[in-house]
Amino acid sequence: MQIDVKQPILQKNDTLAAELRKRFAENHVFVLDLLASPGSGKTSTILATIDALRDEFNIAVIEGDIASSVDAEKIKAQGIAAVQINTGGACHLESAMVKRAIDILDLERLDLIILENVGNLVCPTDFDLGENAKVMILSVPEGDDKPLKYPGVFQVSEAIILNKVDTMPVFNFDKEAFESAVKQLNPTAPIFPMSATNGEGVQAWAEWLAERIRNA
Amino acid sequence: MHELGIMTGVMEAATEAAHNAGAEKLLKISLSVGEMTEAIEDALVFAFEALKEGDPFTADADLDIKIIRPSSRCLECGAEYEHDRFHMLCPECGSFATELIAGRELQIDSIEVDLPDEANEQES
Numbered sequence: 001m002q003i004d005v006k007q008p009i010l011q012k013n014d015t016l017a018a019e020l021r022k023r024f025a026e027n028h029v030f031v032l033d034l035l036a037s038p039g040s041g042k043t044s045t046i047l048a049t050i051d052a053l054r055d056e057f058n059i060a061v062i063e064g065d066i067a068s069s070v071d072a073e074k075i076k077a078q079g080i081a082a083v084q085i086n087t088g089g090a091c092h093l094e095s096a097m098v099k100r101a102i103d104i105l106d107l108e109r110l111d112l113i114i115l116e117n118v119g120n121l122v123c124p125t126d127f128d129l130g131e132n133a134k135v136m137i138l139s140v141p142e143g144d145d146k147p148l149k150y151p152g153v154f155q156v157s158e159a160i161i162l163n164k165v166d167t168m169p170v171f172n173f174d175k176e177a178f179e180s181a182v183k184q185l186n187p188t189a190p191i192f193p194m195s196a197t198n199g200e201g202v203q204a205w206a207e208w209l210a211e212r213i214r215n216a
Numbered sequence: 217m218h219e220l221g222i223m224t225g226v227m228e229a230a231t232e233a234a235h236n237a238g239a240e241k242l243l244k245i246s247l248s249v250g251e252m253t254e255a256i257e258d259a260l261v262f263a264f265e266a267l268k269e270g271d272p273f274t275a276d277a278d279l280d281i282k283i284i285r286p287s288s289r290c291l292e293c294g295a296e297y298e299h300d301r302f303h304m305l306c307p308e309c310g311s312f313a314t315e316l317i318a319g320r321e322l323q324i325d326s327i328e329v330d331l332p333d334e335a336n337e338q339e340s
Contacts, residue, residue, distance in 0.1 A: 001237070001239075001328065001329055001330075001331050002326050002327070002328050003233055003234070003237050003326060003327050003328075003329060004325070004326050005229070005230070005233050005324040005325065005326055005327055006323065006324070006325060006326075007229055007233075007323065007324045008322060008323055008324075009222055009225055009226055009229075009247070009322040009323060009324055010222070010225065010322055011225075011229070012225065013225075090218075090221065091218055092218055094221075122218075122254045123218035123254060125253075125254050126218065126222075126253050126254050126255065126322065127218075148302065151301045151302055152252065152253070152254045152301075155252065155304075183312070184302060184303055184304065184305065185302060185304065186304075187304070187305070187312030187313070187314075188312065188313075
């Protein structure tokens with residue numbers, strides 16, 4: 001006998017993500033899901049973003065890593081609330097993990113939560129975490145051909161940070177080819193060229209994000 | 217490699233639906249998977265084969281995966297068209313303002329099960 005199921009495979013995750021999204025909206029907190037490869041400068045970008053926005057907004061960070069708490073320690077050292085999630089081998093965050101972290105935070109007091117997803121350009125793209133926006137970082141040393149290899153993450157991201165632009169001459173990065181490939185995949189996403197460690201371009205990115213937070 | 221996690225969810229949902237229908241055995245699971253997702257067919261099949269062994273209820277089940285080609289609608293000229301993973305532009309008017317209408321599916325469509333009374337009928 002055939003039984004119609006017609007059920008999303010990720011229904012459990014998606015239902016919980018919808019609950020989280022409602023809680024975020026009720027508390028007027030903007031949630032950013034940050035996607036990138038290992039070593040692309042996620043934590044440096046978060047630190048630079050905190051620096052640019054901390055005068056106007058109350059910020060917390062949720063760090064997703066397979067193991068360790070080194071990233072959360074770096075954030076806490078800046079006087080910012082940070083919760084470490086260890087996924088224990090899982091290659092992406094799921095909404096149940098985010099919920100456990102959120103329950104520790106005082107949502108009412110917060111304006112911005114940055115979710116640092118596990119370093120991976122593939123798996124996190126399929127998982128709704130209740131976020132307001134997914135944003136990805138690509139760093140120059142990774143190469144200008146990445147939109148052709150990992151189209152999914154470029155498509156789900158509302159903005160793209162091109163990090164480590166100060167190293168462009170060394171890595172022979174073709175910025176025009178990169179921008180044209182991104183435009184094919186995601187025509188409306190702005191690209192923010194930036195160097196998180198020397199501060200170049202951080203302001204334009206921070207302004208874009210601030211505008212989104214104010215409207216949350 | 218998140219297919220194992222995805223497939224674990226599929227097995228749980230399919231097993232639950234089969235039990236709810238009073239089934240004795242799960243025979244088949246049919247899925248729709250959009251090409252725009254990051255779920256790879258081979259990895260889903262591999263995970264399915266590994267997981268089904270763990271329970272006599274699912275051990276003989278087959279997996280059928282329907283791959284859904286991406287398609288979009290142009291928000292400017294209204295054209296609807298199929299495309300690959302990389303080229304979303306409207307082929308009619310060249311507009312960037314398009315909306316994906318298919319290709320991100322991750323769905324359990326249906327299952328096939330053995331019911332006790334069916335088994336009895338076959339035997340008699």
